[in-house]
Amino acid sequence: xxxxxxxxxxxxxxxxxxxxxxxxxxxxxxxxxxxxxxxxxxxxxxxxxxxxxxxxxxxxxxxxxxxxxxxxxxxxxxxxxxxxxxxxxxxxxxxxxxxxxxxxxxxxxxxxxxxxxxxxxxxxxxxxxxxxxxxxxxxxxxxxxxxxxxxxxxxxxxxxxxxxxxxxxxxxxxxxxxxxxxxxxxxxxxxxxxxxxxxxxxxxxxxxxxxxxxxxxxxxxxxxxxxxxxxxxxxxxxxxxxxxxxxxxxxxxxxxxxxxxxxxxxxxxxxxxxxxxxxxxxxxxxxxxxxxxxxxxxxxxxxxxxxxxxxxxxxxxxxxxxxxxxxxxxxx
Amino acid sequence: xxxxxxxxxxxxxxxxxxxxxxxxxxxxxxxxxxxxxxxxxxxxxxxxxxxxxxxxxxxxxxxxxxxxxxxxxxxxxxxxxxxxxxxxxxxxxxxxxxxxxxxxxxxxxxxxxxxxxxxxxxxxxxxxxxxxxxxxxxxxxxxxxxxxxxxxxxxxxxxxxxxxxxxxxxxxxxxxxxxxxxxxxxxxxxxxxxxxxxxxxxxxxxxxxxxxxxxxxxxxxxxxxxxxxxxxxxxxxxxxxxxxxxxxxxxxxxxxxxxxxxxxxxxxxxxxxxxxxxxxxxxxxxxxxxxxxxxxxxxxxxxxxxxxxxx
Numbered sequence: 217x218x219x220x221x222x223x224x225x226x227x228x229x230x231x232x233x234x235x236x237x238x239x240x241x242x243x244x245x246x247x248x249x250x251x252x253x254x255x256x257x258x259x260x261x262x263x264x265x266x267x268x269x270x271x272x273x274x275x276x277x278x279x280x281x282x283x284x285x286x287x288x289x290x291x292x293x294x295x296x297x298x299x300x301x302x303x304x305x306x307x308x309x310x311x312x313x314x315x316x317x318x319x320x321x322x323x324x325x326x327x328x329x330x331x332x333x334x335x336x337x338x339x340x341x342x343x344x345x346x347x348x349x350x351x352x353x354x355x356x357x358x359x360x361x362x363x364x365x366x367x368x369x370x371x372x373x374x375x376x377x378x379x380x381x382x383x384x385x386x387x388x389x390x391x392x393x394x395x396x397x398x399x400x401x402x403x404x405x406x407x408x409x410x411x412x413x414x415x416x417x418x419x420x421x422x423x424x425x426x427x428x429x430x431x432x433x434x435x436x437x438x439x440x441x442x443x444x445x446x447x448x449x450x451x452x453x454x455x456x457x458x459x460x461x462x463x464x465x466x467x468x469x470x471x472x473x474x475x476x477x478x479x480x481x482x483x484x485x486x487x488x489x490x491x492x493x494x495x496x497x498x499x500x501x502x503x504x505x506x507x508x509x510x511x512x513x514x515x516x517x518x519x520x521x522x523x524x525x526x527x528x529x530x531x532x533x534x535x536x537x538x539x540x541x542x543x544x545x546x547x548x
Numbered sequence: 549x550x551x552x553x554x555x556x557x558x559x560x561x562x563x564x565x566x567x568x569x570x571x572x573x574x575x576x577x578x579x580x581x582x583x584x585x586x587x588x589x590x591x592x593x594x595x596x597x598x599x600x601x602x603x604x605x606x607x608x609x610x611x612x613x614x615x616x617x618x619x620x621x622x623x624x625x626x627x628x629x630x631x632x633x634x635x636x637x638x639x640x641x642x643x644x645x646x647x648x649x650x651x652x653x654x655x656x657x658x659x660x661x662x663x664x665x666x667x668x669x670x671x672x673x674x675x676x677x678x679x680x681x682x683x684x685x686x687x688x689x690x691x692x693x694x695x696x697x698x699x700x701x702x703x704x705x706x707x708x709x710x711x712x713x714x715x716x717x718x719x720x721x722x723x724x725x726x727x728x729x730x731x732x733x734x735x736x737x738x739x740x741x742x743x744x745x746x747x748x749x750x751x752x753x754x755x756x757x758x759x760x761x762x763x764x765x766x767x768x769x770x771x772x773x774x775x776x777x778x779x780x781x782x783x784x785x786x787x788x789x790x791x792x793x794x795x796x797x798x799x800x801x802x803x804x805x806x807x808x809x810x811x812x813x814x815x816x817x818x819x820x821x822x823x824x825x826x827x828x829x830x831x832x833x834x835x836x837x838x839x840x841x842x843x844x845x846x847x848x849x850x851x852x853x854x855x856x857x858x859x
Contacts, residue, residue, distance in 0.1 A: 251646055315843045320645065321583060322787055322846035328780045329839040336832035477657075484650060522661035525654040532651045533639055 223510045224503070225394070229463070231502020232401040236456040237479035238486065238494035239408050240304075240449025246425030246489035247438070247445045250316055253327035254307055255453055256476020257334035258300045260469060262454020263461040264342055265299030266292040270350050292458055293400060300454020301447040303334070308446040331473075338469030346468040349461045397459050404455050405495065411448060412491045421445050425489055474521070481528045487538025496539060501527075553690060560697040563804065564704035565761045570785050570796045571707040572754030577783065578791030579711075579720055580747035581727030582640055586652030588779035589659045590752040593632050594625035594759025595769045596669060599677045601625075602764070614680040621680070622760050629756020632659075633748035640744050656779065664771045674770025677763045700761060707754055711793040714750070723747055788841060790848025799849060807834055 241255045270292045311330045315323050412418040423431040424441045431438065460475065461467045479494075482501045486493030504527075505520060531538065569591055576584045601621035605614060632655075639651050663669050670676075682692055714720045725733040726743050734740060763769050785803060789796030809815055810830045813823035826833070845851065 251649070311839055311843070315846050319787075319846040321577075321783070322842045324583075324649070325780065325784050325787060326839050326842050328777070328784075329835045329842070332777065333832055333835035333839065336829075336835060340829060340832065480650075518665040519661065522658045522665075525658045525661070529651060529654045529658070532643060532647055532654070536643060536647050 219510075223506055225398075227503035227506030228499065229394070229397050229401060229459075229502070230506055231499035232405055232495075233456045233460055233498070234475065234479050234482045234502050235495040235498025236401070236404055236408070236452045237475060238482040238498045239412075239491055240452045241479055242483040242486070242488055242490060242494040243412065243421065243425075243445050244449050245483070247421055247442050248308075248312070248316055249320070250312060251324050251327065252312075252449075253324065253476075254331040254334060255449065255479065256472030256474075257331050257338075258304050258307075258450040258453040258472070259457040259460070259475055260338060260472035261303045261334070262296035262300035262450075262457030263467045263471060264338070264457075265454060266296035266458035267347065267349060267461060267467050269295035289396060289400075293455060296454040296458035297451035298454070300450040300452070300457065302450070304446045304450025304453070305443060307334075308443060335469050335472075342469060344469060346466045346471075348465040349467060393463055397463050400455065400459055404452060408448070408452055409491065409495075417441075417444060478524060481524055483538075484528055485531050485538055490538070493538055550690060554693065557690070557693040557697040559804075561693075561700045561765055563800065564697075564700035565758050565765070566782070566785075566800055567704040567797055568707045568761065569755055569758035570782050570789075570800060571704075571711045571793055572751045572758065573782050573786045574711050574751075574789075574791065574793050574796055575714070575747055575754065576751035577786050578793075578796075579715055579723040579727070580744060580751070581723075582652070582744075582747070582751075583645055583649040584652045584751075585649045585776070585779060585783065586636070586654075586656035587751070587755050587782065588774040588776070589652075589656030590629040590632050590755035591759035591762070592656070592659055592663065592769075592771070592774035593628040594756030595763040595773070596663065596675070596759075597621065597625040597628040597756075598760040598763040599675045599769050602678045602680055605678045605680060618680045618764070621764070622757065625760035625763075626753045626756040629752045629759065630749050632756075633752025634745070636752075637741070637744050637748045640748065641741050653776065656774070657776065660771045660774055670770065672771065674768055674772070677767050677769060679767060680764065683767070696765065700765075703757075703761070707757075708793045708797055711754075715792065719746065784838065784842070787847075788845070788849050790851040792848075795848055795850060802849065803838070806837060810834060 237255065237259055240258070241252060244250060244252045244255070270288055307330050311326050312323060315326055412421065420431070420436045421441050421444065423434070423436055424438045428438050431441075456475070457472070460471075478501060479498065482497035483494045484497070485500060486495070486497030501524065505524070508520065508523070569587070572590070573584065573587050576582045576587060598621040601617055601624050605617055636652060636655060640648055643651055664672055682688075715724070722733070722738050723743050723746075725736070726738055726740055730740060762773070781803075785799045786796050788803070789799035807830075810826060810833060813819065813826055818826055841849065
């Protein structure tokens with residue numbers, strides 16, 4: 217029973233991370249009608265931003281271990297959000313803005329190009345070897361099991377394998393990391409929902425995504441709305457990147473690809489363009505993945521990605537608008 | 549000199565295979581307007597079917613058996629790819645634009661994930677293809693390579709001409725009409741399902757053929773050869789080529805020239821540290837250049853920027 221509860225908790229957190237990435241993807245698709253394939257790379261950049269800020273001794277201030285940890289975490293979250301948002305806005309300005317209205321296929325290919333470009337820059341600047349995240353959460357736990365050995369990804373293993381073994385490890389040992397992840401996730405999800413559903417800016421973004429012409433006619437300028445959407449989406453992906461690397465380690469330039477694709481699927485399952493839908497889709501996917509990993513025999517776990525994609529195919533055929541999606545005005 | 553000839557001939561074969569692959573995508577994307585991200589899946593089917601049939605060759609079998617197996621492998625590869633294409637025809641009638649792109653992407657990625665996890669197909673390591681034709685090696689390397697290059701260039705030229713003619717035929721006009729305005733075309737009596745059936749058969753068949761040739765020439769197939777990025781690159785050639793077969797050949801040539809130029813330090817013009825930096829940052833520079841090319845000419849390198857309906 218407690219095993220099931222642990223697994224449910226893990227699935228919840230994994231799902232929330234997928235959800236955070238998917239929300240940004242979904243929002244951007246809504247306002248800019250653009251499948252932002254580079255979204256997973258914003259996640260990667262956020263993870264690196266958090267890694268560097270957590271490693272800098274500059275931030276080790278405050279009185280006592282608890283305060284130090286608190287400030288390190290706060291600053292890591294802020295830096296990851298800021299770096300994700302910055303890269304996102306830069307990509308929008310440099311790559312998408314000119315071409316977005318001209319051709320959708322070309323825009324998609326530009327997004328693929330931007331994704332490859334960011335990965336390559338990551339390889340050159342940060343090197344290809346995966347890096348573990350420093351154990352910034354230990355002070356809150358009274359009797360912390362030694363997780364550091366598990367959190368270091370074994371060098372040379374492909375990312376997927378490393379992540380799988382860590383999923384198992386984290387699943388069996390409660391730790392401060394889980395608590396921190398849970399709190400930050402809760403705040404980020406609440407913040408995203410609050411921003412989109414309760415603020416005037418969020419209202420403007422939703423207006424543009426439903427009907428750009430009508431939004432213009434009531435005085436909403438689409439371009440700033442698009443830039444803000446990119447910034448928010450990038451920030452959410454960056455925070456997800458921080459939490460992901462905190463929990464599973466393995467910070468490396470290609471880390472964004474698989475979570476990016478999963479978020480893609482989550483966004484479609486929930487209905488592209490819908491914020492709550494993206495969160496629901498992410499949760500569904502995270503729970504499904506964690507539970508199938510926990511309860512199915514090991515031989516089938518290699519087919520996990522295939523099953524995720526099969527789910528996408530089924531949803532596309534049966535409910536192409538997703539669980540909570542609505543029809544967008546098709547550009548004729 | 550022999551080294552240069554070797555280099556040119558080998559690259560000619562791979563370029564021809566790429567052009568045949570791209571011709572299939574021209575049918576799918578350029579003519580029928582299917583936003584496809586899964587054509588590398590058709591190529592994978594072709595390649596793995598060809599590899600499977602080639603494995604039936606016993607050691608020291610007669611040349612006649614080899615020839616028969618070669619023909620059988622091409623038929624099986626193309627047939628398998630067409631079957632994959634037919635599988636996607638149904639969804640393609642119902643799904644539009646981005647959603648079709650996701651469906652085709654899911655199709656190809658599921659296929660690759662299955663190959664990766666199936667030990668009988670070699671898994672991640674891939675599969676060695678038994679050679680049905682003499683391998684180019686030793687003293688006879690250049691003549692054999694030359695024959696292969698000639699044959700594959702002829703096939704690529706045939707594929708490009710066929711697709712070009714298809715575009716101008718009644719069928720091609722019907723396909724483009726359905727692509728540009730489905731409602732209007734249907735009101736004129738054109739049927740979407742039939743058009744999709746034909747275009748998926750032809751497009752997937754060409755991709756499968758390219759896969760067959762790739763398997764036989766390279767002698768090794770692995771899931772890594774049929775990844776998403778490879779597929780997206782071919783779609784990029786087609787877009788840069790203005791969605792026509794001949795234009796696509798030009799785009800392939802331009803991108804290949806850029807890529808090789810970067811690899812060879814601007815064809816030897818840059819030496820020292822700058823050249824090293826160029827080779828080191830090659831992929832990043834190429835990605836940046838391609839983004840710039842797309843932003844400059846989103847409808848194709850030779851197509852003026854004007855408002856045009858697109859799939």
